[in-house]
Amino acid sequence: MQIxxxxxxxxxxxVAENLFYQNGFRDTTTRSIAKAVGISVSNLYxxxxxxxxxxxxxxxxxxxYFINGFKTFVNHDDKSxxxxxxxxxxxxxxxxxxxxxxxxxxxxxxxxxxxxxxEQIINILSNHMLSQVNKEFVEDExxxxxxxxxxxxxxxEIAKNYKDDRWLEKxxxxxxxxxxxxxxxxx
Amino acid sequence: MQIxxxxxxxxxxxVAENLFYQNGFRDTTTRSIAKAVGISVSNLYxxxxxxxxxxxxxxxxxxxYFINGFKTFVNHDDKSxxxxxxxxxxxxxxxxxxxxxxxxxxxxxxxxxxxxxxEQIINILSNHMLSQVNKEFVEDExxxxxxxxxxxxxxxEIAKNYKDDRWLEKxxxxxxxxxxxxxxxxx
Amino acid sequence: MQIxxxxxxxxxxxVAENLFYQNGFRDTTTRSIAKAVGISVSNLYxxxxxxxxxxxxxxxxxxxYFINGFKTFVNHDDKSxxxxxxxxxxxxxxxxxxxxxxxxxxxxxxxxxxxxxxEQIINILSNHMLSQVNKEFVEDExxxxxxxxxxxxxxxEIAKNYKDDRWLEKxxxxxxxxxxxxxxxxx
Amino acid sequence: MQIxxxxxxxxxxxVAENLFYQNGFRDTTTRSIAKAVGISVSNLYxxxxxxxxxxxxxxxxxxxYFINGFKTFVNHDDKSxxxxxxxxxxxxxxxxxxxxxxxxxxxxxxxxxxxxxxEQIINILSNHMLSQVNKEFVEDExxxxxxxxxxxxxxxEIAKNYKDDRWLEKxxxxxxxxxxxxxxxxx
DNA sequence: AATGAATGAGGCTTCATTCAT
DNA sequence: GATGAATGAAGCCTCATTCAT
Numbered sequence: 001m002q003i004x005x006x007x008x009x010x011x012x013x014x015v016a017e018n019l020f021y022q023n024g025f026r027d028t029t030t031r032s033i034a035k036a037v038g039i040s041v042s043n044l045y046x047x048x049x050x051x052x053x054x055x056x057x058x059x060x061x062x063x064x065y066f067i068n069g070f071k072t073f074v075n076h077d078d079k080s081x082x083x084x085x086x087x088x089x090x091x092x093x094x095x096x097x098x099x100x101x102x103x104x105x106x107x108x109x110x111x112x113x114x115x116x117x118x119e120q121i122i123n124i125l126s127n128h129m130l131s132q133v134n135k136e137f138v139e140d141e142x143x144x145x146x147x148x149x150x151x152x153x154x155x156x157e158i159a160k161n162y163k164d165d166r167w168l169e170k171x172x173x174x175x176x177x178x179x180x181x182x183x184x185x186x187x
Numbered sequence: 188m189q190i191x192x193x194x195x196x197x198x199x200x201x202v203a204e205n206l207f208y209q210n211g212f213r214d215t216t217t218r219s220i221a222k223a224v225g226i227s228v229s230n231l232y233x234x235x236x237x238x239x240x241x242x243x244x245x246x247x248x249x250x251x252y253f254i255n256g257f258k259t260f261v262n263h264d265d266k267s268x269x270x271x272x273x274x275x276x277x278x279x280x281x282x283x284x285x286x287x288x289x290x291x292x293x294x295x296x297x298x299x300x301x302x303x304x305x306e307q308i309i310n311i312l313s314n315h316m317l318s319q320v321n322k323e324f325v326e327d328e329x330x331x332x333x334x335x336x337x338x339x340x341x342x343x344e345i346a347k348n349y350k351d352d353r354w355l356e357k358x359x360x361x362x363x364x365x366x367x368x369x370x371x372x373x374x
Numbered sequence: 375m376q377i378x379x380x381x382x383x384x385x386x387x388x389v390a391e392n393l394f395y396q397n398g399f400r401d402t403t404t405r406s407i408a409k410a411v412g413i414s415v416s417n418l419y420x421x422x423x424x425x426x427x428x429x430x431x432x433x434x435x436x437x438x439y440f441i442n443g444f445k446t447f448v449n450h451d452d453k454s455x456x457x458x459x460x461x462x463x464x465x466x467x468x469x470x471x472x473x474x475x476x477x478x479x480x481x482x483x484x485x486x487x488x489x490x491x492x493e494q495i496i497n498i499l500s501n502h503m504l505s506q507v508n509k510e511f512v513e514d515e516x517x518x519x520x521x522x523x524x525x526x527x528x529x530x531e532i533a534k535n536y537k538d539d540r541w542l543e544k545x546x547x548x549x550x551x552x553x554x555x556x557x558x559x560x561x
Numbered sequence: 562m563q564i565x566x567x568x569x570x571x572x573x574x575x576v577a578e579n580l581f582y583q584n585g586f587r588d589t590t591t592r593s594i595a596k597a598v599g600i601s602v603s604n605l606y607x608x609x610x611x612x613x614x615x616x617x618x619x620x621x622x623x624x625x626y627f628i629n630g631f632k633t634f635v636n637h638d639d640k641s642x643x644x645x646x647x648x649x650x651x652x653x654x655x656x657x658x659x660x661x662x663x664x665x666x667x668x669x670x671x672x673x674x675x676x677x678x679x680e681q682i683i684n685i686l687s688n689h690m691l692s693q694v695n696k697e698f699v700e701d702e703x704x705x706x707x708x709x710x711x712x713x714x715x716x717x718e719i720a721k722n723y724k725d726d727r728w729l730e731k732x733x734x735x736x737x738x739x740x741x742x743x744x745x746x747x748x
Numbered sequence: 749a750a751t752g753a754a755t756g757a758g759g760c761t762t763c764a765t766t767c768a769t
Numbered sequence: 770g771a772t773g774a775a776t777g778a779a780g781c782c783t784c785a786t787t788c789a790t
Contacts, residue, residue, distance in 0.1 A: 005752065027213065027297075030781065040755050045782070140354065143361050146344045150362075154337040161329050171330050178334060178369035185368055186361070192770080217764060227772045229766075238764065379749080400588060404785060414751045416787075425785070484588075516722050517732050521739060524715040531707045541701065548704050549711075552743035559742055560735070566773065591760060601776050606761070608774095 009047050011037050017058045021100045024108035025055055055112050062101040063114065069094050074124060088176045091155050092168055099159040107156055122149045133186050151179050196234050196244075198224050204245045208287045211295040212242055242299050249288040250301070256281055261311060275363045278342050279355060286346045293343055309336045316370070324373050338366050383421050383431075385411050391432045395474045398482040399429055429486050436475040437488070443468055448498060461499075462550045465529050466542060473533040480530055496523045507560050525553050570608050572598050578619045582661045585669040586616050616673050623662040624675065630655050635685060649737045652716050653729055660720040668717055683710045694747050712740050 015036040019028040030051055034041040048054045073090040094102055106118040126148035133144060154175045162168050202223040206215040217238055221228040235241045260277045281289055293305045313335035317328060325331060341362045349355050389410040393402040404425055408415040422428045447464045468476055480492045500522035504515060528549045536542050576597040580589040591612055595602040609615045634651040655663055667679040687709035691702060715736045723729050 008753085029779080031779080039753090041781085042756075042783080043754050046753065051781070140358070142348055143358050146341060146348070146358070146362070147365065149344055150337055150341040153340045154333060157333045157336050161333065167327060167329075171327070171333065174325075174330050174373070175333070175337075177372065178366075181372055182365035182369035185364065195770095216762085218762090228764085229773080230771055232765070233770065382749095403783085405783090415785085416752080417750055419786070420749065514728060514732070516728075517735050520715060520718045520722065520732065520736070523718050524711055524736075527714045528707060528711040531710055535703055535707065545701070545704050545707070548747070549707070551746065552708065553739075555746055556739035556743035559738065569774085590758080592758080600774090602760085603762080603777075604775050612760070 005047075008037065008039065012044065012047055012054060013058050016054045017100055017104065020055060020058060020104045020108050024110060025051075025104075026111045052112060055109075059101055059105050059109075059114065062098050063105055065097055066094055066102065066105065070121065070124075088172050092172055095155075095159045095162055095168060095172075096165060099162040102159050103156055106152075118152065122152050125152060129183070133183070147179070147182070151175070154179070192234075195224070195226065195230075199226075199231065199234055199241060200244050203241045204287055204291065207242065207245060207291045207295050211297060212238075212291075213298045239299055242296070246288055246292050246296075246301065249285050250292060252284060253281055253289065253292065257308070257311070261315070275359050279359055282342075282346045282349055282355060282359075283352065286349045290343060290346050293339075305339065309339050312339060320370070320373050334366070334370070338362070341366070379421075382411070382413065382417075386413075386418065386421055386428060387432050390428045391474055391478065394429065394432060394478045394482050398484060399425075399478075400485045426486055429483070433475055433479050433483075433488065436472050437479060439471060440468055440476065440479065444495070444498070448502070462546050466546055469529075469533045469536055469542060469546075470539060473536045477530060477533050480526075492526065496526050499526060503557070507557070521553070521557070525549070528553070566608075569598065569600065573605065573608055573615060574619050577615045578661055578665065581616060581619060581665045581669050585671060586612075586665075587672045613673060616670075620662055620666050620670075620675065623659050624666060626658055627655055627663065627666065631682065631685075649733050653733055656716075656720045656723055656729060656733075657726060660723040663720050664717055667713075679713065683713050686713060690744070694744070708740070708744070712736070715740070 012033065016028070016033050019032055019036065022028075023032075028051075030041050030044055033054065034044050037044075044054070048057055069090050073087050105114050106121065109115045109117060122145070126145045129148055130141060130144050155172070158168065158171045158175060161171075199220065203215070203220050206219055206223065209215075215238075217228050217231055220241065221231050224231075231241070235244055256277050260274055292301050293308070296302050296304060309332065313328075313332040316335055317331050320331060342359070345355065345358045345362060348358075386407065390402070390407050393406055393410065396402075402425075404415050404418055407428065408418050411418075418428070422431055443464050447461055479488050480495070483489050483491060496519065500515075500519040503522055504518050507518060529546070532542065532545045532549060535545075573594065577589070577594050580593055580597065583589075584593075589612075591602050591605055594615065595605050598605075605615070609618055630651050634648055666675050667682065670676045670678060683706070687702075687706045690709055691705050694705060716733070719729065719732045719736060722732075
């Protein structure tokens with residue numbers, strides 16, 4: 001009673017996604033993937049070239065989506081205020097498409113070509129915020145970086161708890177306005 | 188001779204602290220510790236039972252301190268507003284006493300008994316915030332949890348960048364008021 | 375339908391011959407054979423019991439031919455001079471019939487029952503040469519063995535570069551007369 | 562009853578030398594080395610960084626020696642006849658220093674940085690021979706290459722059978738004069 | 749007859765831990 | 770105390786071979 005290839009191929013991605021999500025790329029073993037799928041380790045290699053390929057199988061399509069969505073924000077936003085409603089939409093869309101993949105790429109990718117990605121996003125956010133802020137109130141740019149990181153991690157955490165679209169919308173809305181309010185006295 | 192032993196015992200903790208801080212418990216090898224101390228790997232085991240014991244050697248004292256400091260806040264604070272000046276002091280003290288240990292326990296402890304620690308702190312913070320907030324505005328308690336986590340991660344990030352007390356005070360101040368301002372429209 | 379089978383059966387041998395020739399038995403994978411044939415690896419096993427059987431499919435017929443041709447030389451030659459024109463013909467014929475198989479058996483058979491084959495041929499050549507040589511000049515029989523091996527490897531190398539019959543004839547001729555001239559002062 | 566480190570370190574090289582000599586680098590497994598030494602595979606890695614490092618442990622010193630000796634020949638020999646008494650001395654010295662290492666580098670090094678080395682030596686020899694030969698007699702340079710390879714393999718074979726210096730001297734002498742006599746009618 | 753799927757054995761390497769001196 | 774030496778378990782990956790359809 002052999003299971004169909006696509007079934008397994010997808011099950012591998014499914015299982016791997018969960019394991020990468022829980023333990024990150026580095027601490028997820030081929031063994032644990034194989035065990036969770038219910039196949040031998042060597043069988044894994046019929047479906048994917050190596051552990052990294054499984055990771056990219058999980059993330060690649062989503063990564064393009066992420067980048068495109070984020071570019072929209074970066075380009076459109078330069079003239080308006082740094083952390084406005086737009087970014088709310090951007091992240092909403094990204095998370096709706098796939099919360100776990102978002103988290104994996106942003107936070108569990110050490111050892112893959114995506115490590116360093118979260119940092120880049122934070123830097124972009126940080127630069128945006130910096131351009132909105134009154135330099136007199138902020139003697140140290142580091143605090144802005146920290147707040148940008150803070151915001152990004154809020155987004156990630158929301159992604160981790162995402163269940164339905166209404167909740168997501170409201171939560172990101174709350175997070176964004178929370179941060180905008182937070183920023184006001186720095187402006 | 189007993190002095191010599193203590194010297195090594197402490198150097199191990201010193202070195203291990205730095206390595207745990209940089210790479211986390213899981214990615215720190217006994218070999219790297221021994222090498223940095225300048226002793227043999229096997230000698231490590233005369234001082235500590237195993238890698239985990241070294242971790243606890245580094246963190247345990249600090250952990251009590253943390254808990255006590257935090258309890259003070261928890262107990263004193265029930266009647267006042269959730270995230271007020273007091274917590275600012277609590278974390279300042281904790282970070283001043285030992286930023287690295289704080290980060291290690293909170294963020295680098297995967298694989299040890301402390302791996303759920305950060306979560307617990309966030310839960311406590313979350314409960315506090317929840318008691319301060321207007322339930323009508325916050326239909327979902329989860330968002331409060333997320334903001335609590337957000338705050339905690341801000342603290343951790345500040346700890347990572349801590350250099351001098353003035354900066355620390357100002358940064359935590361900024362973070363706290365940022366979050367208080369953020370929370371205001373939820374109250 | 376039987377025809378189809380034979381077509382594949384032969385294509386396997388064809389492909390395997392080239393791969394064994396290039397990489398040797400040990401470093402030729404069943405996967406590479408199947409891929410080059412354009413069939414599945416498992417299908418290979420319907421035609422041949424295992425990788426070794428494929429090797430023998432490629433070599434066995436030729437091996438008989440080789441042995442027979444060589445025996446002719448061995449038997450006819452006992453009364454004349456050890457390395458004369460006859461052996462030139464023998465190897466010419468063998469290489470013309472199949473240079474690759476000759477090389478495979480002689481030089482690429484580690485891991486198969488033929489792995490000692492080259493050695494045997496060299497021993498036969500060596501014994502022949504020994505019977506032609508002036509024992510006073512050659513105190514050590516080993517040097518004769520080495521020269522025999524040397525000659526055999528010359529033949530193998532010529533086989534590796536074989537393109538057309540004229541070249542082959544001339545090259546073996548050169549090699550043989552080179553070795554005969556070389557031997558003259560040992561006689 | 563622990564064996565001294567140096568004893569094992571050397572035993573590893575000893576054992577590995579024999580295995581590399583018999584099976585080549587690629588077909589020698591860490592397992593087989595460990596088993597022959599009588600230790601665990603992981604223990605191997607206390608002494609050498611990896612399999613390749615063991616190979617270089619066996620060969621490196623000798624490689625320098627080889628190159629130096631051979632350069633002497635190449636430089637000194639340009640004005641005299643290609644395969645003369647000098648080369649006899651060069652190879653004698655090289656083989657006396659270490660026959661097996663010579664063979665390993667020249668013939669068993671696939672997968673290491675020395676693969677391709679034998680080819681280079683043969684090319685140098687071939688070019689030398691080519692400059693000595695009457696082009697009218699040799700329409701195809703390939704045959705010269707083959708004879709150079711032939712000579713090199715003669716040297717290797719002598720190396721394989723080397724026992725004492727007198728024998729070596731005589732054998733190389735025989736091989737060289739054999740080849741010089743062989744070449745004479747090509748000149 | 750054909751093949752996609754599966755796997756155990758084995759290859760190289762690292763790591764935490766233990767042992768003998 | 771101290772340490773060089775040793776090792777089993779585990780990690781990633783490949784290969785020849787077998788099985789179910």
